[in-house]
Amino acid sequence: MESAQQTKLITVTPKAAEKVAEFMKQEGKDNLLLRVYVSGGGCSGLSYGMGFEEKPDEDDRVIEENGVKVLVDSYSQRYLKGANIDYIDSLMGSGFKINNPNVTKSCSCGHSFSTE
Numbered sequence: 001m002e003s004a005q006q007t008k009l010i011t012v013t014p015k016a017a018e019k020v021a022e023f024m025k026q027e028g029k030d031n032l033l034l035r036v037y038v039s040g041g042g043c044s045g046l047s048y049g050m051g052f053e054e055k056p057d058e059d060d061r062v063i064e065e066n067g068v069k070v071l072v073d074s075y076s077q078r079y080l081k082g083a084n085i086d087y088i089d090s091l092m093g094s095g096f097k098i099n100n101p102n103v104t105k106s107c108s109c110g111h112s113f114s115t116e
Helices: 014-027 074-080
Strands: 010-012 033-040 046-053 061-065 068-072 083-090 093-099 112-114
Touching: 010 014, 010 061, 010 068, 014 046, 014 068, 014 083, 033 074, 068 074
Parallel strands: 010 083, 033 068
Antiparallel strands: 033 046, 046 112, 061 068, 083 093
């Protein structure tokens, strides 16, 4: 039997949610939705994208995690099932990191991936 955590499409860590809220404040709006998507491209075939939207599209799934509403389109859902969005702050740089259990291969640049 799968746990609720395993069946979630996407989870957002508290640190990532805090950063999303900061970026929304910079945009001057606190009711934006965070779009997370997968598109073709990159050395390994697929790459991630993120951005703000004001409302969902017809084929979007809306997930609320730690106060952040996340939009995932129907194409991206199969590639992102079980993914975790975190925000990393380190000496090497900072930014959002998507930990995705569906990835079978990623390139050395860390920006593109492939699945089976």
